[in-house]
Structure formats: structure tokens, C-alpha cells
Amino acid sequence: MREVEQEILARVPENDVTPSLDRIQAVMELLGDPQRTFPSVHLTGTNGKTSTTRIVEALLREHGLTTGRFVSPHLHDIRERIAIGGEPISEERFVAAYEDVLPFVQMVDARSVAAGGRPMGYFEVLVAVAYAAFADAPVDVAVVEVGLGGSWDATNVIDAQVSVITPIGLDHQRFLGSTTEEIAAEKAGIIKAGAIVVSADQEPEVAAILADRAEEVGAQIAWAGAGFEVTQRDQAVGGQLLAVRGLAGEYDDLLLPLHGEHQGANAALAIAAVEAFLGGGEQRLDADVLRAGLARVTSPGRLEIVRRSPTVIVDAAHNPDGARSLRLALSDSFTFTRLVGVLAILEDKDVLGILEELEPAFDEVVVTRSTSPRAMSPRALGRLAREVFGEDRVTVVDNLPDALEQAAALAETDAMAGGAGAGVVATGSVTTAADARMLLGVTTA
Structure with a gap:
């Protein structure tokens, strides 16, 4: 495992990206497009992505689904980024998935370098490993956080049934643009044809860009405040007690073991995303299952x-x-x-x-x-x-x-x-x- 990790780390770092999907798409095609063997929920935004990803995944797992979860960056161990059934991928599975994708990564590296480009980077290889591992498991659904941006982020070779947009602000301007409008246009790229989009409350100019993208590709969009919201919030031991109006129902007495109003908003966003995935936003979730899933949520390194x-x-x-x-x-x-x-x-x-x-x-x-x-x-x-x-x-x-x-x-x-x-x-x-x-x-x- 250590040798594999060192090989991946030796690649172009994830903070030095080339805005292109060409390399990751080529590897996926050579692998037989494993990312198309499972449905997915795709998340982007500026803040709150990881916490919301973890909440969505926990709720889907509580509903009996075998889940894959991809987040970045990791805190201590590279395997934290790829979870199956709520647990970091085992060393054996990680190495097996890496060995499966490596010959095709090397083929794409050679083509890219010969054409004057660069080999696949650290993050691209991790995405390939994750999608191969999810397909091999197999998972019933993958919950995937973008690494950077949206349109050309390596994760964006999936066609997610549900797109989740957390609050968009200024960050990574070197790659994404110097204004929130430019950043929003990049992040809107994860919205795919026919998808259901759930979005946090956004600045008007950001909301307009997301709405335009949804209309362009024929996606439905639900907004925090209009389509779903936290209706009540109280402090509780170890976190907070929420009441949430979702897309398809109202839920109360929800214990969320995370701190801060923003985490309450993340939970409402996640509930809407799960309603959208499981029932197209028209089927109420079982309140007891929802409570059990939320009670088990963790978000390490966040308050x-x-x-x-x-x-x-x-x-x-x-x-x-x-x-x-x-x-x-x-x-x-x-x-x-x-x-x-x-x-x-x-x-x-x-x-x-x-x-x-x-x-x-x-x-x-x-x-x-x-x-x-x-x-x-x-x-x-x-x-x-x-x-x-x-x-x-x-x-x-x-x-x-x-x-x-x-x-x-x-x-x-x-x-x-x-x-x-x-x-x-x-x-x-x-x-x-x-x-x-x-x-x-x-x-x-």
C-alpha cells in the first residue's frame, strides 16, 4: 500500500490542475466506463461540500443502500477519500483497484506526453481508482464530491441523477475565475440533462447562472427557502435538534451531531438530495430512518x-x-x-x-x-x-x-x-x- 501511495503522490499535485477531462475520460473508456454502472449524487460548491456529502451518504446507507463515497482532501490517510459502505476502502481493495487501472493510466500518460501534454495527475488517478472500486464492489449509489470546480473536475465523467450545490463564494480564483459569476458557471457544469438539482441559498447572480444551466439541459432545480428549509433549530447536547421541511415532507425531532447553523442548512440540503434521489422529490422519507441516519453523521475536522x-x-x-x-x-x-x-x-x-x-x-x-x-x-x-x-x-x-x-x-x-x-x-x-x-x-x- 505504501508503494502505491508513493507512486500516486509522485504525480502532478491536485493543486496544480489542467482544466481538461480528456485524460480521465480516456481512462474511463479504456476501462469500459465503470462510472456508468452505478447511479450517483454529485456535489459542488465553495464551502460545506464534504459535510453535506457525508450526510447524504449516511442517509442513503441508512435506507439500506450500499454506498460509495468520494471526498477530498483527506485528513490523515489517502483511503479516507474512497469509502464503501461508510468505511474507508481497505488497503487490499485500494491496491487491487489501482492495479486494475494502472495499465490504462500508463497508456493515457504516454499518449498525452507524446502529444505535448502532461501525464495524469494525483487527483485524476484517485478518481479512476474510486470509480473502478465502486463498480467492483458493487455499490448501489456513489456520493461524489468534486475536487475543484465542476465542469472540468475529474469527477465530472459521471452523469449524476442528483446534483447538489452548496453555497458558492470566492475560492481557488486562480483556476475558477475572479468573480462569483465565473465560479458559478464552472460549478454549474455538474448539472446534467434530466437531473434534479438541489441548491443552497445563493446570491442572485449565482442563482441566475445555475437556473440558466438547469434550463439549458432540462434539469429541475429546487432552492433552499422555497423548496426546502430548516423550520426550527435548537441547541442539543453534542449538536442541534432540527425540524426540516423537505421536498416531499416535513420532519421533526432530528438530532444532528454537528455544530453550527451552517451544518443545519447542510442537513436540509442533504435531506432534499436524498428525497430527490429515492423518490424524485415526491416521496416522503421514513422519519425514523431519517432520524437514525442523521444521528450517526460525523464530519471530522469540521467544528x-x-x-x-x-x-x-x-x-x-x-x-x-x-x-x-x-x-x-x-x-x-x-x-x-x-x-x-x-x-x-x-x-x-x-x-x-x-x-x-x-x-x-x-x-x-x-x-x-x-x-x-x-x-x-x-x-x-x-x-x-x-x-x-x-x-x-x-x-x-x-x-x-x-x-x-x-x-x-x-x-x-x-x-x-x-x-x-x-x-x-x-x-x-x-x-x-x-x-x-x-x-x-x-x-x-
Whole structure:
């Protein structure tokens, strides 16, 4: 398994993409189009994709279906990206699927290089492995999160019966466009002929682009607020209690073990997607099955409590919209009297935008770096943080282990002084969340 992973990692990284489906389509054709042997639900958006994917998959599995789930990136183990029946693919299955696709990948690599192009990248190969594994299992349905964008994302060789659009904002502008309209046009590419689309609430200009695409290909579209919505939301131990109006029914007493209003919205979106897949949006779900499925949902690295005394939360927020959701969720779902942030952000992100969104949430911040080679240096991040937070609220620490220790000490000092509600939040990127989890002894996702 280790050798296979190293071979895949040696390929063009997933953050250096070529906007084309030619290579992945060629491999799929040589394999006999395994991605057409199972129906699918396809998800895109800027934030909330992974959580919503995991909720959709959990609900379909609770309805008795054998599921395949594809998400990215992973936190600790590459096999997290490909799950069958809710569990990461086994090493044996992963290696077998890789060995099945490798000869065809090598053929396409040779053709592409001979024509002046590049070989298949890391992400493209993982998609090929996932689709081959799903077909071999076989799965009854695959729930697939895009890696980047939509139209030319390698996952988009499927023709999904249901397309799910989470909120669209600015991120990955280098590849997707500099405006939300350009990004929306790219993400709308997952909407296929005759599909049912369920979309989160979007900005008017984004909604117009999605609606145009749906009309162009003859897809139906249902919007959060008009077609489905959270009708009631209350805090509960370990998460929140929801009432949801779906496409085909109303459901109450739904315990969702995730924090934040945005996760409630993700759950409503997922319920609508499952209604669309199972009954074309016209058949009410069994409420008990729905409750059981939601109660088992997890979303590692997303507002996840990984330690107590002091409470340490990790969150993968990596753009301003994600940071805003984190800030709102912290005030909505927790009662900290003092909060210390541990921030490590990638240098190609909107760092200032992230810091400005998080500033009201934290009394102090410890800035550092994750293990990602794209991480901004602590010194440079510290300079920007001082512009936003002020000199006396920022501490710069060279590495994440020491930064977590420093933040915990700051929180514990408050507790020793009589503060009962001090906590630590490690955030800024998926890598930051993964690194913090591992340092605190949490290595499964």
C-alpha cells in the first residue's frame, strides 16, 4: 500500500490542475466506463461540500443502500477519500483497484506526453481508482464530491441523477475565475440533462447562472427557502435538534451531531438530495430512518471537539466564507468566555479576508504554520495578524506543536484565574485541522 501511495503522490499535485477531462475520460473508456454502472449524487460548491456529502451518504446507507463515497482532501490517510459502505476502502481493495487501472493510466500518460501534454495527475488517478472500486464492489449509489470546480473536475465523467450545490463564494480564483459569476458557471457544469438539482441559498447572480444551466439541459432545480428549509433549530447536547421541511415532507425531532447553523442548512440540503434521489422529490422519507441516519453523521475536522480541559476545537475553514461560518458557529453553539485561536493558513489563500472574519471570535491568536509546503511563514502571517488583531493579541510560534501548547497554556491561565469557559480553536486550512488532530491523538476520520 505504501508503494502505491508513493507512486500516486509522485504525480502532478491536485493543486496544480489542467482544466481538461480528456485524460480521465480516456481512462474511463479504456476501462469500459465503470462510472456508468452505478447511479450517483454529485456535489459542488465553495464551502460545506464534504459535510453535506457525508450526510447524504449516511442517509442513503441508512435506507439500506450500499454506498460509495468520494471526498477530498483527506485528513490523515489517502483511503479516507474512497469509502464503501461508510468505511474507508481497505488497503487490499485500494491496491487491487489501482492495479486494475494502472495499465490504462500508463497508456493515457504516454499518449498525452507524446502529444505535448502532461501525464495524469494525483487527483485524476484517485478518481479512476474510486470509480473502478465502486463498480467492483458493487455499490448501489456513489456520493461524489468534486475536487475543484465542476465542469472540468475529474469527477465530472459521471452523469449524476442528483446534483447538489452548496453555497458558492470566492475560492481557488486562480483556476475558477475572479468573480462569483465565473465560479458559478464552472460549478454549474455538474448539472446534467434530466437531473434534479438541489441548491443552497445563493446570491442572485449565482442563482441566475445555475437556473440558466438547469434550463439549458432540462434539469429541475429546487432552492433552499422555497423548496426546502430548516423550520426550527435548537441547541442539543453534542449538536442541534432540527425540524426540516423537505421536498416531499416535513420532519421533526432530528438530532444532528454537528455544530453550527451552517451544518443545519447542510442537513436540509442533504435531506432534499436524498428525497430527490429515492423518490424524485415526491416521496416522503421514513422519519425514523431519517432520524437514525442523521444521528450517526460525523464530519471530522469540521467544528470538531478533539480535547477537553481546555476544550480544543479544530476546523478546516480555509477561505473567508468558511471563516465566517466558523465565527458564527462558535458564538451560536458554544459559551466560551475566552477563546484563543491557533491559526496556520496557506499563502495562496485570501489570508487577510480570513483574519478579518475571525477577529471578533478570538481574544488572542497564536499564529504558526502547518506541515503543508504551501503554508505561509509564521512571521509573515504574524505581520498580517497584527494589522487585524493588534499587537498585544498576537503571538508568533514557529511550529504547530508549540503553538498548541502555548494556546492551551493561555487558556489554562484564564481557567486558573477563575474563567470557566476558556477554549482553543485550531483553524486556517484542512492541513491545520489534520495536524492538530494528529498532535492531540486523533488519527481516524
